[in-house]
Amino acid sequence: MLSESARMSSAQEAAYRIQYPNSKQRAAKIIALDKTSARIVDEVSRLPWHGAAFFASLSFAPKGSPGDGKDESLQAWLSDLAGRTMELVAEVEASDFVVVLTAAGEDARAISIIADACKLHNKSLVGLVVPREGASDDAVNASLNYLRPFTRMLVVANGVDYVEAMLRALRA
Amino acid sequence: MLKKEQNDYVTQTGPGTPMGNLFRCYWIPALLAEELPENDCPPVRVKLLSERLLAVRDSEGRLGLIDEFCAHRGVSLWFGRNEECGIRCPYHGWKFDVTGQCVEVPSEPAESGYANKIKLKSYPLIEKGGVLWTYMGDPAQQPPEPEFEFCSVPLNQTFTTKRLQENNWLQGMEGGIDSSHVSWLHRGDLSNDPLFKGSAGNKYNMSDLSPVFEVVENDGGLLIGARRNAEDDQYYWRITPWVMPTYTGVPPRGDHPIHGHFWIPIDDHNCWAWSYDYHPTRPLTDAEVSAMRDGKGIHVKYVPGTYIPLANKTNDYLMNREAQKAGRTFSGVEGIGMQDASLQESMGPICDRTKENLVGTDNGVIMARHRLMRAAKALAEKGTIPPGVNPEHHKVRQAALLLKRDVNFKDGAKEALIAKKGVRQTSV
Ligand code: FES
Numbered sequence: 001m002l003s004e005s006a007r008m009s010s011a012q013e014a015a016y017r018i019q020y021p022n023s024k025q026r027a028a029k030i031i032a033l034d035k036t037s038a039r040i041v042d043e044v045s046r047l048p049w050h051g052a053a054f055f056a057s058l059s060f061a062p063k064g065s066p067g068d069g070k071d072e073s074l075q076a077w078l079s080d081l082a083g084r085t086m087e088l089v090a091e092v093e094a095s096d097f098v099v100v101l102t103a104a105g106e107d108a109r110a111i112s113i114i115a116d117a118c119k120l121h122n123k124s125l126v127g128l129v130v131p132r133e134g135a136s137d138d139a140v141n142a143s144l145n146y147l148r149p150f151t152r153m154l155v156v157a158n159g160v161d162y163v164e165a166m167l168r169a170l171r172a
Numbered sequence: 173m174l175k176k177e178q179n180d181y182v183t184q185t186g187p188g189t190p191m192g193n194l195f196r197c198y199w200i201p202a203l204l205a206e207e208l209p210e211n212d213c214p215p216v217r218v219k220l221l222s223e224r225l226l227a228v229r230d231s232e233g234r235l236g237l238i239d240e241f242c243a244h245r246g247v248s249l250w251f252g253r254n255e256e257c258g259i260r261c262p263y264h265g266w267k268f269d270v271t272g273q274c275v276e277v278p279s280e281p282a283e284s285g286y287a288n289k290i291k292l293k294s295y296p297l298i299e300k301g302g303v304l305w306t307y308m309g310d311p312a313q314q315p316p317e318p319e320f321e322f323c324s325v326p327l328n329q330t331f332t333t334k335r336l337q338e339n340n341w342l343q344g345m346e347g348g349i350d351s352s353h354v355s356w357l358h359r360g361d362l363s364n365d366p367l368f369k370g371s372a373g374n375k376y377n378m379s380d381l382s383p384v385f386e387v388v389e390n391d392g393g394l395l396i397g398a399r400r401n402a403e404d405d406q407y408y409w410r411i412t413p414w415v416m417p418t419y420t421g422v423p424p425r426g427d428h429p430i431h432g433h434f435w436i437p438i439d440d441h442n443c444w445a446w447s448y449d450y451h452p453t454r455p456l457t458d459a460e461v462s463a464m465r466d467g468k469g470i471h472v473k474y475v476p477g478t479y480i481p482l483a484n485k486t487n488d489y490l491m492n493r494e495a496q497k498a499g500r501t502f503s504g505v506e507g508i509g510m511q512d513a514s515l516q517e518s519m520g521p522i523c524d525r526t527k528e529n530l531v532g533t534d535n536g537v538i539m540a541r542h543r544l545m546r547a548a549k550a551l552a553e554k555g556t557i558p559p560g561v562n563p564e565h566h567k568v569r570q571a572a573l574l575l576k577r578d579v580n581f582k583d584g585a586k587e588a589l590i591a592k593k594g595v596r597q598t599s600v
């Protein structure tokens with residue numbers, strides 16, 4: 001007599017893994033932190049996705065803009081690739097996870113406010129450092145150092161094809 | 173997740189498949205040296221990358237891996253008689269040497285030259301570090317011998333085992349680079365296993381259950397760093413190297429020998445899980461070796477006379493619910509090696525990756541798959557030699573260390589990550 005484990009791990013039994021979905025669509029927000037990575041985000045965004053939203057830049061509230069009772073320091077707007085503006089905190093709140101991209105050595109300061117928004121709503125933040133052609137190790141290191149305190153996962157990855165592979169793997 | 177076509181692409185390694193061609197660029201472990209213990213010993217059936225082969229050691233100690241079946245009428249040469257420098261088929265007496273060359277066809281006059289025209293496919297077999305390695309690719313592209321540290325140190329500093337694992341190689345390998353499971357699945361063993369316990373690092377593992385990860389590309393594959401908080405503005409880093417396609421290194425603990433794995437496809441539904449354990453600078457102690465033989469650490473106990481784990485799927489892995497409830501083991505299965513193997517086999521012969529839901533911390537796995545597919549494609553389209561073929565890529569070492577929080581692990585651990593002769597491992 002075969003043990004239950006032996007039978008259940010067979011190829012034949014694998015066919016009976018039930019075919020119902022085991023997850024709901026999750027909302028991914030992908031945000032470029034600088035102009036170079038914005039070009040990558042732009043390119044990736046043209047592919048078909050399941051509701052992932054791509055943003056090319058972040059802008060901050062001009063002093064004295066009408067608040068809505070939320071933390072003033074988090075007043076920031078994301079611009080999507082069509083040029084529409086969305087409120088950062090609301091976008092993060094509506095997301096399941098957030099991915100930020102920065103090109104090695106570029107100014108990545110915008111991450112701190114995104115991380116604050118993620119913290120406020122308990123969302124996990126993945127950081128991707130894209131080593132541009134010819135970027136020095138120092139530039140990559142500077143970006144890693146900058147992103148490290150804010151992210152749960154930090155990846156150094158080349159270009160559009162990895163960004164696409166990662167987002168597909170995460171069902172974005 | 174992967175699409176069905178992608179999952180097929182990365183898991184299938186038979187002849188002519190893209191991933192099979194990739195595997196055929198490397199020297200891979202084929203069997204343990206102990207399996208061919210002396211000249212003219214019994215031959216051993218070996219199935220690798222979905223090819224049925226026979227390992228032979230002839231009267232002069234020459235090694236070879238040849239087509240398992242006689243060229244005459246297809247009898248398995250495992251029944252053959254290992255005679256003077258050749259294996260003779262017991263059916264009609266055809267004789268083959270370790271290169272697969274037929275040297276005698278008794279029914280034909282020797283002068284006829286008939287035997288010269290018969291040759292079985294064969295692959296080279298070399299011994300290094302107690303392991304017999306083979307290369308199953310184009311002879312013109314045969315790379316230099318492997319130089320992984322575990323097979324380069326003196327034999328009394330290294331100990332390697334293999335066990336049958338009844339699932340596709342990739343789900344094994346993915347377990348090897350996924351260090352986020354350690355604090356869960358193996359938590360009981362960190363404090364109990366003689367080859368793990370007592371290291372200062374264990375306390376960081378257990379006090380911070382949500383490590384933060386960094387993945388960077390390396391010449392031969394990837395470096396996957398997992399960091400946990402430690403005192404004094406430091407992080408405790410555990411760095412796992414992966415050398416393509418299937419070598420992984422588990423970060424060390426204290427002065428325990430350092431270990432890791434290869435998962436070598438037998439066919440698409442089975443693999444050999446190889447487990448190495450070595451110390452770079454000292455002989456293994458008797459206590460260490462007997463613990464390893466006894467199935468401790470990453471090794472397993474066997475069904476006597478086989479390389480099949482004693483706890484296996486036919487006996488429900490000796491599941492112990494009481495130990496699970498009491499927290500002595502987290503999954504109810506005893507031993508680190510079988511904890512991994514049992515769960516990986518439970519995924520089915522080939523894990524259905526169309527149904528998985530990965531999270532950001534799975535980026536090590538995502539990146540490894542991506543690199544495998546990219547390398548297989550570059551090989552198929554442009555003939556590009558994949559990473560990990562060059563023996564320089566083998567000289568990487570796993571590391572565990574404390575670093576200041578503003579230091580990049582790739583820099584802070586730069587020296588630690590290089591396998592250097594006579595230099596101890598970097599470990600906490
Ligand atoms: S929690 Fe990872 S496979 Fe179930």
Ligand SMILES: [Fe+2]
Binds near residue numbers: 353354357358512
């Ligand atoms: Fe494990």
